[in-house]
Amino acid sequence: xxxxxxxxxxxxxxxxxxxxxxxxxxxxxxxxxxxxxxxxxxxxxxxxxxxxxxxxxxxxxxxxxxxxxxxxxxxxxxxxxxxxxxxxxxxxxxxxxxxxxxxxxxxxxxxxxxxxxxxxxxxxxxxxxxxxxxxxxxxxxxxxxxxxxxxxxxxxxxxxxxxxxxxxxxxxxxxxxxxxxxxxxxxxxxxxxxxxxxxxxxxxxxxxxxxxxxxxxxxxxxxxxxxxxxxxxxxxxxxxxxxxxxxxxxxxxxxxxxxxxxxxxxxxxxxxxxxxxxxxxxxxxxxxxxxxxxxxxxxxxxxxxxxxxxxxxxxxxxxxxxxxx
Amino acid sequence: xxxxxxxxxxxxxxxxxxxxxxxxxxxxxxxxxxxxxxxxxxxxxxxxxxxxxxxxxxxxxxxxxxxxxxxxxxxxxxxxxxxxxxxxxxxxxxxxxxxxxxxxxxxxxxxxxxxxxxxxxxxxxxxxxxxxxxxxxxxxxxxxxxxxxxxxxxxxxxxxxxxxxxxxxxxxxxxxxxxxxxxxxxxxxxxxxxxxxxxxxxxxxxxxxxxxxxxxxxxxxxxxxxxxxxxxxxxxxxxxxxxxxxxxxxxxxxxxxxxxxxxxxxxxxxxxxxxxxxxxxxxxxxxxxxxxxxxxxxxxxxxx
Numbered sequence: 001x002x003x004x005x006x007x008x009x010x011x012x013x014x015x016x017x018x019x020x021x022x023x024x025x026x027x028x029x030x031x032x033x034x035x036x037x038x039x040x041x042x043x044x045x046x047x048x049x050x051x052x053x054x055x056x057x058x059x060x061x062x063x064x065x066x067x068x069x070x071x072x073x074x075x076x077x078x079x080x081x082x083x084x085x086x087x088x089x090x091x092x093x094x095x096x097x098x099x100x101x102x103x104x105x106x107x108x109x110x111x112x113x114x115x116x117x118x119x120x121x122x123x124x125x126x127x128x129x130x131x132x133x134x135x136x137x138x139x140x141x142x143x144x145x146x147x148x149x150x151x152x153x154x155x156x157x158x159x160x161x162x163x164x165x166x167x168x169x170x171x172x173x174x175x176x177x178x179x180x181x182x183x184x185x186x187x188x189x190x191x192x193x194x195x196x197x198x199x200x201x202x203x204x205x206x207x208x209x210x211x212x213x214x215x216x217x218x219x220x221x222x223x224x225x226x227x228x229x230x231x232x233x234x235x236x237x238x239x240x241x242x243x244x245x246x247x248x249x250x251x252x253x254x255x256x257x258x259x260x261x262x263x264x265x266x267x268x269x270x271x272x273x274x275x276x277x278x279x280x281x282x283x284x285x286x287x288x289x290x291x292x293x294x295x296x297x298x299x300x301x302x303x304x305x306x307x308x309x310x311x312x313x314x315x316x317x318x319x320x321x322x323x324x325x
Numbered sequence: 326x327x328x329x330x331x332x333x334x335x336x337x338x339x340x341x342x343x344x345x346x347x348x349x350x351x352x353x354x355x356x357x358x359x360x361x362x363x364x365x366x367x368x369x370x371x372x373x374x375x376x377x378x379x380x381x382x383x384x385x386x387x388x389x390x391x392x393x394x395x396x397x398x399x400x401x402x403x404x405x406x407x408x409x410x411x412x413x414x415x416x417x418x419x420x421x422x423x424x425x426x427x428x429x430x431x432x433x434x435x436x437x438x439x440x441x442x443x444x445x446x447x448x449x450x451x452x453x454x455x456x457x458x459x460x461x462x463x464x465x466x467x468x469x470x471x472x473x474x475x476x477x478x479x480x481x482x483x484x485x486x487x488x489x490x491x492x493x494x495x496x497x498x499x500x501x502x503x504x505x506x507x508x509x510x511x512x513x514x515x516x517x518x519x520x521x522x523x524x525x526x527x528x529x530x531x532x533x534x535x536x537x538x539x540x541x542x543x544x545x546x547x548x549x550x551x552x553x554x555x556x557x558x559x560x561x562x563x564x565x566x567x568x569x570x571x572x573x574x575x576x577x578x579x580x581x582x583x584x585x586x587x588x589x590x591x592x593x594x595x596x597x598x599x600x601x602x603x604x605x606x607x608x609x610x611x612x613x614x615x616x617x618x619x620x621x622x623x624x625x626x627x628x629x
Contacts, residue, residue: 027437033513034430038442041427041482047467048459048482049449055458069461114353121346133354139607140361141542143560147567147600148360151367151380157593159363162379196357224342256545264567280456285549290457297455305452 059298063290079295088279089296096275099183099259100251103190108244110191111198112236116228118199119206131203134196142193142257149189149262176264179272186273189262190255205239206232242315249311252276252304276300361604368392368597375593391594395602401554401562402602408473409559413540416477420536421529423481428490429517434500446484460549475550476558480540486532493528494521534610541607559603566596 028035055069062075083089114134121127137145152160155174165173175181209232217227254275263273265282276296283293363382367375368391370384378385395402430436431443459479469475498521506516522529544560551557557565 031430031436031438034433034436035438037426037513037517038430038438041423041487042442042445044423044478044481045445045449045484047462048479049453051462052454052458053452055454055462058458058461069465117346118350120342121350122343123347126347126350130350130354133357136361136608136611137357139538139542139611140604141544141560143542143544143563143567144600144604147563147597148364150567151360151363151597154380157375157379159380159382163381192356192360261544261564261567277456284457284460294457297457301453301455308451 056298056301058290059294061294063294075291079291080299083292083295083299088274089299091271092274092276092279092296095272096254096277097251099186099254099275100247102183102187104244104247104251106187106191107195107198108240110195112202112233112240114195114199115202115206116232119203119232120224131196131200135200136196137193138197140193142255142261145189145193145257146261146264149185150264153185176266177268179269182263182269182272186258186262190258193258201243202236202239205236209235238318241318245311245315245318249308250304251307252300256281361608364597364600368594368601370594372592372594388594391598394595395598401557402599404555405557405559405562408476408556409541412473412476412543412558413537416480416540417533417536419477420481420483420486421533424483424486424490424532425522425525425529426517428487428494429521431487431491432494432498433503446487449482450484463550470550471553471556472550473556476543476546477540479546480536480543483536486535490525490528490532493525498524537610538607563596563599563603566599 058069059079060074060076061069061072062078063069063072067073118127118130118134121130140148150158152158153175154161155172155176156162158175161173161175165171175185213231214227217231222230254277256277259273259275259278260281263269265278266273276299280293280296280300283289283296287293359382363380366382366384367380369387369389370381371386371388371390374385374388427442427446431439433439463469463475469478502520503516506520511519542560544558544564547558547561548564551561
């Protein structure tokens with residue numbers, strides 16, 4: 001960043017007559033190849049991200065397929081009125097936020113503990129092996145994960161249902177009919193899928209901590225526990241805080257696959273498993289209820305935006321360097 | 326503790342602690358592996374044994390009839406494999422190339438439009454139009470329903486990977502190298518392809534592997550855009566299998582037809598065999614590239 005600034009200052013007075021526009025044209029010509037490199041991806045981002053952003057106004061329209069999106073009449077806030085008049089909006093909001101908060105907090109605690117623990121494993125080969133295995137669940141798609149959960153919970157043949165639960169006096173439990181069990185099932189599934197890979201980031205940070213700190217602590221007679229609480233944890237805190245805050249920014253979005261496939265989209269479970277993403281998807285694809293769906297979509301995007309901005313501002317306040325922007 | 330530590334400052338706790346740690350991690354590793362083992366075991370169990378004894382970790386007799394069935398009636402499977410493979414290969418090659426192409430100008434210190442294009446990316450990470458407009462654009466305006474393009478195009482826009490790649494360029498490619506390339510009269514394209522890309526292999530491999538995984542594991546875009554059975558991806562066929570078997574069980578239960586269906590088609594083991602075949606390639610490539618995955622994550626963690 002420091003280098004080009006003086007150069008720019010130098011060129012400015014040299015071409016006073018051409019002005020800003022002339023300089024712009026010259027730069028475009030001069031850097032045409034680099035601009036050409038940027039072109040394809042710029043177009044793709046425009047299609048995938050920018051056009052849909054402007055499409056948010058659909059939430060204020062009364063869409064019908066005859067008139068098309070542009071031709072359909074405006075609906076004002078009707079779509080929102082319908083959405084918030086049902087109990088759905090409150091339910092999916094609470095579910096989304098509650099699951100995310102629990103996932104973020106427990107994921108943080110478990111990933112950090114796991115990273116610290118694995119760093120203490122003395123045998124290098126064993127440590128490598130554990131790391132390799134821990135990350136593996138993350139490479140399975142949520143569809144595969146849904147089969148795994150199903151293998152345990154199948155109402156008749158599931159491993160848990162057939163072999164474990166009978167030991168406690170339960171027989172033939174159909175978990176896919178019991179909404180109250182799902183916060184636990186989804187939590188276990190999510191943690192199984194993600195803490196291994198989460199701990200890798202913290203492990204990388206721990207290995208970056210200078211050995212000398214620990215050496216000095218050992219000289220002073222610090223126990224292992226003291227080394228962890230007095231050196232490792234304080235030095236990990238900035239990363240923990242930043243990652244958590246940034247995760248908080250995504251609190252209105254959820255892992256669609258987890259909530260849609262792992263629950264097999266079972267209607268009986270909606271009360272505890274429906275989140276904004278599944279609600280929008282179902283409204284759009286299954287029910288073809290564009291009004292409700294686009295209102296929920298708008299709600300999610302806009303609140304999500306303010307959450308990200310807020311989260312980033314908070315991160316910036318705590319540590320300028322680690323904020324996203 | 327003290328005397329032992331003095332002589333060896335790198336010591337990591339007592340032997341008892343080591344044993345406890347190792348036992349814990351062995352248990353944890355099992356927890357990560359065993360669910361996958363269960364799937365493999367079910368796929369290898371005889372259908373009758375399954376209905377009698379339920380899903381077990383160790384089948385009494387190994388029975389590969391589910392796999393035989395899959396390979397005999399494999400038209401759907403072969404097609405789905407083809408779709409997944411095509412999408413994954415084309416998607417990954419395109420994504421890596423485009424990501425590198427976008428990241429490179431952002432790295433160049435002399436490039437005057439750096440800020441603008443950085444900002445252009447950043448916005449996409451902050452704000453999203455969400456599902457509804459995205460879907461309507463793809464289906465109504467771009468007419469991509471039942472097109473493989475709809476499976477590839479969404480995966481090509483990933484701002485996060487671009488930032489990782491740019492960071493990697495900044496950390497590893499000295500400015501002087503570009504300068505000397507220019508002095509030798511190399512064109513921008515030549516500098517990019519012959520100087521920059523070759524030394525960026527670690528980050529390209531990381532991004533490439535992540536993208537491969539993303540495309541291979543993608544089911545969402547299939548679910549949104551594909552109705553034509555010939556264009557089902559592997560993941561989408563699996564979704565159909567877990568849903569539809571449920572469907573015919575509830576529809577035909579107790580009519581006698583159910584029994585026939587169950588006897589001729591090893592439904593339960595068949596589904597799990599399908600899952601095994603879908604994760605096979607991942608488990609196969611994974612151990613080889615694990616170090617890249619870790620490296621890639623580390624780069625991402627340092628600064629996106």
